[in-house]
Amino acid sequence: MKAADTARPMHQQLCELLPRMRRFARSLTGNPHDADDLVQTAVERAIARASQWREELGLDAWVFGIVRNAWVDEVRSRQRRGQVFAAEAAGGNVGEAPAVDHALTMSVEAAMAQLPENQREAVALVLVEGLSYKEAxxxxxVPIGTVTSRLARGREALQRMLGDNLQ
Structure with missing residues (x-):
């Protein structure tokens, strides 16, 4: 969010972030249903902890941090329960422009799912959501250098997996 956005109520800004939050959640979970649950949890936490938000950080970076932390909590909870993650469904192409080639989008999603979680997070926040390295x-x-490193490794891995499809 930009500095001019801080004049609008936090709840309004949060509503405007919902599509981006869902897209990021989908990149973390690989499942549209889990992504929706994750976004709901993150919104609830953001509203409950609104007093902790610092405007200089930007609402989007703060909220994406909440989404990520909520997912880490969920993964840990599932591991404790011994549950298996659901396989990714082939629907709900969040953020897909109508003119985008569906096969390419699906191959990019599949390649993203193969990245290690830390690289997938960095790629999703910087390349997909457009956050600055500092916000990510x-x-x-983590330090900015860590984001830079994860992003470079993630880009390189995606390039190897997708080959000529990215050009």
Whole structure:
């Protein structure tokens, strides 16, 4: 969110972030149903903890951090319960423009799913959501250099997996 956005109520800004939050959640979970649940959890946490938000960080970086932390909590909870993650459904192409080649989009989604989680998070926040390296670092709670490194490795891995499809 830009500085001019801070004049609008936080709840309004949060509503405007919902499509981006869902897209990021989908990149983390690989499942549209889990992504929806994750976004709901993150919105609830953001509203409950609104007093913790610092405007200088930007609402999007703060909220994406909440989404990521909620997913980490969910993964840990599932591991404790011994449940298996559901396979990714082949529907709900969030954020897909109508003119985008569906096969390419699906291959990119499949390639993203193969990235290690830390690289997938960096790619999703910087390349898909358009956060700056600083904002992504804040959302992931890591140094900027770590984001840069993860992003470089993620880009390289995607390039290898997708080959000529990206050109």
């Amino acid at each position: 670092a804040a959302a992931l709670q």
